[in-house]
Amino acid sequence: MKNSWWKILSVVLLIYTVIGGLLLEVPRLVIIHESIRALYFHVPMWFGMVFLFLVSVGYSIAYLRNHQQRFDTIASTFAHAGLVFGILGIITGMIWANYTWGSPWHGDPKQNGAAISTLIYLAYFILRGSLDNPEQRARLSAVYSIFAFAAMIPLIFIIPRMTSSMHPGSGGNPGFNMYDLDSRMRPVFYPAVVGWMLLGTWIASVRLRILQAEEKILDLEYEKNK
Amino acid sequence: MKKISSLLLLIMISITASSQQEVEMADTMRSEGKIYVVVAIMLVVLAGIVAYLVSIDRKASRLEKKLDELGKR
Numbered sequence: 001m002k003n004s005w006w007k008i009l010s011v012v013l014l015i016y017t018v019i020g021g022l023l024l025e026v027p028r029l030v031i032i033h034e035s036i037r038a039l040y041f042h043v044p045m046w047f048g049m050v051f052l053f054l055v056s057v058g059y060s061i062a063y064l065r066n067h068q069q070r071f072d073t074i075a076s077t078f079a080h081a082g083l084v085f086g087i088l089g090i091i092t093g094m095i096w097a098n099y100t101w102g103s104p105w106h107g108d109p110k111q112n113g114a115a116i117s118t119l120i121y122l123a124y125f126i127l128r129g130s131l132d133n134p135e136q137r138a139r140l141s142a143v144y145s146i147f148a149f150a151a152m153i154p155l156i157f158i159i160p161r162m163t164s165s166m167h168p169g170s171g172g173n174p175g176f177n178m179y180d181l182d183s184r185m186r187p188v189f190y191p192a193v194v195g196w197m198l199l200g201t202w203i204a205s206v207r208l209r210i211l212q213a214e215e216k217i218l219d220l221e222y223e224k225n226k
Numbered sequence: 227m228k229k230i231s232s233l234l235l236l237i238m239i240s241i242t243a244s245s246q247q248e249v250e251m252a253d254t255m256r257s258e259g260k261i262y263v264v265v266a267i268m269l270v271v272l273a274g275i276v277a278y279l280v281s282i283d284r285k286a287s288r289l290e291k292k293l294d295e296l297g298k299r
Contacts, residue, residue, distance in 0.1 A: 007283075011276050014272055014276075015269060015272065018265060018268045018269055018272060019265055019269070022261060022264060022265050022268070023261065023265065028248075028249035028251055029249060030249055033249065033250060033251055033252075034251050034252045202279065202283075203279065206279065206282055206283050206286050209286040209287075209289075209290060210286055210289070213286070213289045213290055213293055216293050216297070217293065220293075220296060220297060
């Protein structure tokens, strides 16, 4: 638990999110009513996912630049944690949509885009699982990871804005237009985003250390058998 | 007479409609203080998950230490 100030910061921000998110004033809007508070928990899932995928694709590029197995492990771990955030984002979105839009799946462009990008990242792990040679796996999955990230950006951020989507900030409007009108939500929303990003990094880092320990065991066994 | 009564009805409807402009929120729940129950439950769940994550983190540290010792041998 050395250098763990950011872990503590993450916990503090998340505690604040729960308290502030439920108790502080929010705009009174029809249809969504009190469920507007779901914004503090649903949207940070997506910010967390994009952040973790960004770290992942960064290490994928780093792997392709100089072939270090370590970078491949880091890239896959962050993609793994990002996928968890994406699935949570879809589930929370479906619950919220059922309440405000009338059904859990509306074929909303952003909803479909999010589902497709989640499937693309699922395929990343299928690709990894289907290759035995570690170097081949690292190289192919690094290339695929860049493709997956490049596909996710238009699917989530561009296409929903070009068509009409029921998500706020869609249909040609810049994102968060609706909430820009109400600055009461920002003091909770931004800390929530940072808090979840840090928690995701924490979870990924623990998984990474376990995977690295596993690799070390394999190395030790290899040396012993030499 | 019928016209006047229907006009009155229309005015009444519009008055009640305008008074309902106030968006319904969980104000009763808040004033009764029950919202703190929800806050407490969510904080307990969060605390439990974080405590579990800390224990896994520590376990990973112990594993790393053990492996370092094994590697030196």
